[in-house]
Amino acid sequence: MSSKQMVHMNQGQGDTSYARNSSFQNAEQNRMKSLIEAAIIDICSSNSYSLPGKILMADLGCSSGPNAIELVSTAVEAIHSYYCLQLQKPAPEVSVVLNDLPDNDFNTVVKSLVKLRQSDTPVVVTGIAPGSFYERLFTSDSLHLVCSSNSLHWLSKAPEDLTKNHIPAYDMDEHARLERLPIVSEAYAKQFRKDFTLFLELRAKELVQGGRMVVSLIGRRSDVTRNKFSYLPGIVAEILSDMVSEGVIDKTKYDSFYVPVYTCSGEELQEIIQDEGSFSIMEMQVHDPRTDMNTALGTPSRFVNLVRSLFEPILVQHFGHVIMDEFARTAERYWSLRLHGRSQEERTRNHLAMLAVSLAVL
Template identity: 70%
Template sequence: MASSQLVRMNQGQGETSYARNSSIQNAQQNRMKPLIEAAIVDLCSSVNSSTVFPRKMLIADLGCSSGPNALALVSIAVEAIHNHCLQFQQSPPEVCVLLNDLPENDFNAVVKSLVTLRQSNKPLVVTGVTPGSFYERLFTSGSLHLVCSSNSLQWLSKAPEHLTRNQIPAYDIDENARRERLPMVHEAYAQQFRKDFTLFLKLRAKELVSGGWMVVSIIGRPSYVIASRFFHLWEIVAQILSVMTSEGAIDKEKFDSFYIPLYGPSCQELREIIQEEGSFSIREMREHDPKTDYDNTFVTPSRFLNHLRAIFEPIIVEHFGEVMDEFVRTAERRWSVEGSMQDGCARNPRVMLVASLAKA
């Protein structure tokens, strides 16, 4: 079973690294820009209910990963502070930027990229990294002004205990058994997400200042897709691994005990959890099709496979060992039939959900 501490993207700068295969995520981060800018305007104009600019601002990105996207969200925030202060001819506040991810993240690359942000001629920027799970306390009480997170909150703290405790496979090789169990498996993942996201909201509410903001994005499911028929991008990974298992390349017991802690909620599901938890008011929620963020050349076997490997290779290797060469060969055989890979993607429609939240 995969623990949260093993969830990281492929490191380095190689062909299958996250750094080389995260252009879609960058496009999705850009869609968060107007909401981050609006949050900064509110923070700069309403601190202590006066017209006095804040003297300091702390901004955190949770689940920053590494590569060119690690600084994208905090850079948007710093630029927004700079532009707002220029507009009102005010001295900019001191800014502290903190980047968070799990300890296994490639923080060496992240720290090197932080140098450019510190050397900017905009507001004084102090930077730092905070390793750890965002399902635990990371910062002191009432210290943060803005929290950002992109493409991270779909990762759960762990696989659902109901499945792991009862040794119920998340993806059964037998198609009939898989179809019969899918509603139960989906419900187990949905409950784990509800528990985790509720905890995330409670923790961030403690760490944010009064009037603080969060802008987050998460991969989810379209509202028109029936929940019990939906799984995530990882189902394509599971399909490849199941073929490897049926061919004897992977032990069946190993396959049955493999759980990827990943869940994609609907917009309504996300809204209900936020409202029930009660720490934040929803200022805006957006939903868009991530396919609009890339052209058709992305959906080729080689590029799509590199994308899968950038995200899932570490967790696969941790559980099964060095099986990626066979994984690639199996995937290429499956996708040698024209349209098979595209059909697989079509059966897993996704949306990007973006939420702007103000601390209640």
């Protein structure tokens, strides 16, 4: 696995696009709104520097479709309500910048950005910053607010401890898989710590004094040990292993496939933030996503479209386009069996927790 993995979401507006399969993630964005509104009021009324005449805000990992502008729209509306309606003062001018990886469907995003520019109180100008959020994206001391939803569980790369030593992430043999699980989980946890620490360091340089950051990511419940494979990546691996058994995919190719996603616990996240030391935690929310997930994954076809919207680019990069029809058929069969074979409680039982955290630069 030499080249960088294509971890962007499925482009366009079709049935398997991220734009059409992101209601689950949108529910999480809605829960972040109160955190963003509070952060805006804090920025606007901060005593540590004079009221900003201009505000620069960014959404990192915006993807495409309706969710791309959801968080920044909330922030712009909060500025309007706070300055114009509550304080009766002229609002600061606002620059909104959306970030994602260069292969993201920015064509669609740019069209939705126009909606934000229609506001004249405050004046809003918009832009795009393509690149990895594990690199510098903005000049130092320039940002007032960073938002990011449902993105930071994506790692910068699969853990090298596994790729270099040819250790499969999800061995088809259950015994071997369970035996290796502690090594695999440890490698993923280590990579997450490294990546999230870097993310915090970079944003701390870019944020102004008094700047705020509100991020959410998919994590795992704190009562679940780290030695569990991440939920959706585990399901993708099971579908692929069915395809190996049917001779559609080569076993060696399967063994060298890694989904660069790690689901941390709230405690792990808190510890990394404290160890890095640039931010204080203003508020942290942990939410059980089962109800939203049941809706999003309620039928086999919805399940297949959602999984394709998230993982098709890395699957195609590794296995080629040729496997996708068979992947969709196998996934549909897999989910039908799961829906029919288990009780409602069993089928929705997973280890996930949605984590949202509001941070202030120290």
